[in-house]
Amino acid sequence: MTRHLITSAIPYINGIKHLGNLVGSQLPADLFARYQRARGNEVLFLCATDEHGTPAELAAAKAGKPVEDYCREMHEVQARIAEGFRLSFDHFGRSSSPQNHRLTQHFAGRLADAGLISEVSEKQVYSNADGRFLPDRYIEGTCPNCGYDKARGDQCENCTKQLDPTDLIDPRSAISGSTDLEVRETKHLFLRQSQMRDQLDEWINSKTDWPVLTTSIARKWLHDGDGLQDRGITRDLDWGIPVKKGEEDWPGMEGKVFYVWFDAPIEYIACAAEWTEATGRDDAEWERWWRTDKGADDVRYTQFMGKDNVPFHTLSFPATIIGSGEPWKLVDYIKSFNYLNYDGGQFSTSQGRGVFMDQALEILPADYWRWWLLSNCPESSDSEFTWENFQSGVNKDLADVLGNFVSRITKFCRSKFGEAVPAGGDMGAEEQALIDELSRRLEAYDRSMERMEVRKSAQELRAIWAAGNEYLQSVAPWSTFKEDPEKAAMQVRLGLNLIRFYAVLSAPFIPDASGRMLSAMNTLDTEWPSDVTAALTALPAGHAFTVPDVLFAKITDEQREDWQARFAGTRD
RNA sequence: GGCGCGGUAGCUCAGCUGGUUAGAGCGCUCGACUCAUAAUCGAGAGGUCGGGAGUUCAAGUCUCCCCCACGCCA
Numbered sequence: 001m002t003r004h005l006i007t008s009a010i011p012y013i014n015g016i017k018h019l020g021n022l023v024g025s026q027l028p029a030d031l032f033a034r035y036q037r038a039r040g041n042e043v044l045f046l047c048a049t050d051e052h053g054t055p056a057e058l059a060a061a062k063a064g065k066p067v068e069d070y071c072r073e074m075h076e077v078q079a080r081i082a083e084g085f086r087l088s089f090d091h092f093g094r095s096s097s098p099q100n101h102r103l104t105q106h107f108a109g110r111l112a113d114a115g116l117i118s119e120v121s122e123k124q125v126y127s128n129a130d131g132r133f134l135p136d137r138y139i140e141g142t143c144p145n146c147g148y149d150k151a152r153g154d155q156c157e158n159c160t161k162q163l164d165p166t167d168l169i170d171p172r173s174a175i176s177g178s179t180d181l182e183v184r185e186t187k188h189l190f191l192r193q194s195q196m197r198d199q200l201d202e203w204i205n206s207k208t209d210w211p212v213l214t215t216s217i218a219r220k221w222l223h224d225g226d227g228l229q230d231r232g233i234t235r236d237l238d239w240g241i242p243v244k245k246g247e248e249d250w251p252g253m254e255g256k257v258f259y260v261w262f263d264a265p266i267e268y269i270a271c272a273a274e275w276t277e278a279t280g281r282d283d284a285e286w287e288r289w290w291r292t293d294k295g296a297d298d299v300r301y302t303q304f305m306g307k308d309n310v311p312f313h314t315l316s317f318p319a320t321i322i323g324s325g326e327p328w329k330l331v332d333y334i335k336s337f338n339y340l341n342y343d344g345g346q347f348s349t350s351q352g353r354g355v356f357m358d359q360a361l362e363i364l365p366a367d368y369w370r371w372w373l374l375s376n377c378p379e380s381s382d383s384e385f386t387w388e389n390f391q392s393g394v395n396k397d398l399a400d401v402l403g404n405f406v407s408r409i410t411k412f413c414r415s416k417f418g419e420a421v422p423a424g425g426d427m428g429a430e431e432q433a434l435i436d437e438l439s440r441r442l443e444a445y446d447r448s449m450e451r452m453e454v455r456k457s458a459q460e461l462r463a464i465w466a467a468g469n470e471y472l473q474s475v476a477p478w479s480t481f482k483e484d485p486e487k488a489a490m491q492v493r494l495g496l497n498l499i500r501f502y503a504v505l506s507a508p509f510i511p512d513a514s515g516r517m518l519s520a521m522n523t524l525d526t527e528w529p530s531d532v533t534a535a536l537t538a539l540p541a542g543h544a545f546t547v548p549d550v551l552f553a554k555i556t557d558e559q560r561e562d563w564q565a566r567f568a569g570t571r572d
Numbered sequence: 573g574g575c576g577c578g579g580u581a582g583c584u585c586a587g588c589u590g591g592u593u594a595g596a597g598c599g600c601u602c603g604a605c606u607c608a609u610a611a612u613c614g615a616g617a618g619g620u621c622g623g624g625a626g627u628u629c630a631a632g633u634c635u636c637c638c639c640c641a642c643g644c645c646a
Contacts, residue, residue: 554609
């Protein structure tokens with residue numbers, strides 16, 4: 001038995017995520033977690049909300065709430081939606097947890113002791129009216145290059161020129177509009193990643209089986225320009241984890257917090273500690289997942305994320321882990337994804353473009369989304385969501401191929417033999433041919449799932465469903481029944497067993513439908529098949545079942561057009 | 573501008589270290605079946621693999637140049 005530690009990139013607290021975010025990390029991570037559990041392996045699947053930083057503060061202010069309250073509420077909202085999508089996290093934590101405070105401060109202390117933290121004085125813009133330092137992008141002004149009057153302090157969106165906040169003409173706060181700004185000297189901590197460049201480079205080079213997307217992004221950051229740069233890990237904010245050196249104060253750092261990118265990945269570890277606390281387990285329980293000196297040496301750790309998160313996971317977080325000099329578990333495999341586009345453009349949280357997770361669940365059950373998103377996930381390149389493709393994919397695969405299979409065989413059995421698995425007849429050459437094909441395909445399916453080849457897995461699963469229809473079509477029990485009812489009984493018996501077989505194999509993709517198939521077949525036997533012949537005789541003659549309701553109603557053209565129009569604009 | 577990732581059938585996409593007539597699903601055409609959610613099954617049409625040059629006995633698959641789309645730029 002293998003032990004799988006699985007984490008999905010943690011979604012930012014600021015609002016509800018869209019389908020592009022979902023398919024880029026949480027959903028494939030869930031697929032893998034469910035598969036590994038189904039195979040009987042021990043799994044700890046963690047995710048959390050990423051709660052610190054200026055955007056959270058501003059969103060809270062906009063909502064008229066204290067930031068703590070805002071984050072607590074939004075965490076609940078995201079947790080509920082995750083349940084709606086059947087994301088099977090063992091724990092859905094919060095980067096603002098006390099556990100993360102302690103761990104983040106601990107890591108900072110260790111890194112400082114190892115000489116990997118430097119203190120740097122820099123000049124930053126302070127807004128007297130807002131009573132805070134302003135991140136570059138929250139300063140607006142006129143672009144010295146093109147004259148655009150809403151240029152941001154980091155870049156002019158109009159002429160794309162890179163800017164320094166001090167370059168702006170008539171700078172003002174993007175938060176309050178105040179022009180009462182001044183440049184102040186402030187001191188910050190930097191993680192000296194550059195010191196660890198060779199070590200990280202060597203580590204990345206050893207990962208020959210990682211997706212090229214992952215390694216190419218990492219290499220770019222390692223070698224581009226002057227190579228890996230040190231990064232600031234503190235900010236002048238109120239909301240965040242106070243800067244401390246372990247449990248001690250950090251002279252000169254009073255009133256500052258760690259920068260969100262530093263504490264967010266540490267939450268992967270803290271989340272495990274939250275999990276033990278929430279479930280009444282000992283600390284040793286989470287340490288055996290994270291400390292190689294305390295039992296985690298046989299853990300296989302896999303991370304899932306969109307490509308925008310790759311630099312933090314391939315470089316910054318490993319630098320934190322390695323730099324601590326402590327035996328923390330390092331990631332074994334990083335599965336990264338490209339972007340899912342929406343109808344010719346990008347999904348966009350800030351512009352409210354696309355379909356958001358809550359809206360998706362309002363119009364259709366989770367399985368529809370899970371299936372389409374996973375079978376079309378942006379694995380090797382960006383991929384595209386269009387309502388036409390979604391409709392035809394879901395209708396064809398789920399309603400016609402799988403749902404109709406369940407329907408045709410159960411209804412036929414009911415009308416000819418009643419609602420119990422019929423007895424009589426023996427399998428012959430055609431059955432053996434089906435079993436041979438299913439055995440081959442099952443092997444291919446397992447291999448793809450093991451390798452996290454998501455689209456390929458979906459393709460194979462679909463072919464497994466289709467094989468049932470091919471079999472029925474060729475043996476035609478409705479004809480056989482007329483001359484040889486015993487033989488028809490055998491064919492139907494096999495067909496009914498295929499439903500259970502499909503339910504088990506499909507569960508990682510479509511857990512709800514899988515559950516309904518199992519309950520219709522009146523069985524709790526969800527053992528992952530190794531021998532197909534045995535798996536297809538699990539339901540014996542005489543075993544009662546019920547004809548289920550339509551598993552997947554089709555998406556009508558009217559619905560599609562309605563949704564197309566409804567989601568054409570932007571969300572408020 | 574630099575860098576990254578792509579440009580393969582009408583659509584969405586596969587094609588590992590170069591090697592027989594370039595693949596899948598959808599869509600389309602024709603046929604079969606009638607148990608089933610007007611579902612299923614079979615057959616077929618459809619691509620000079622963005623353009624050009626080169627390496628090679630052999631290139632979608634390697635090299636160079638160009639064009640196009642997208643993304644990132646601490």
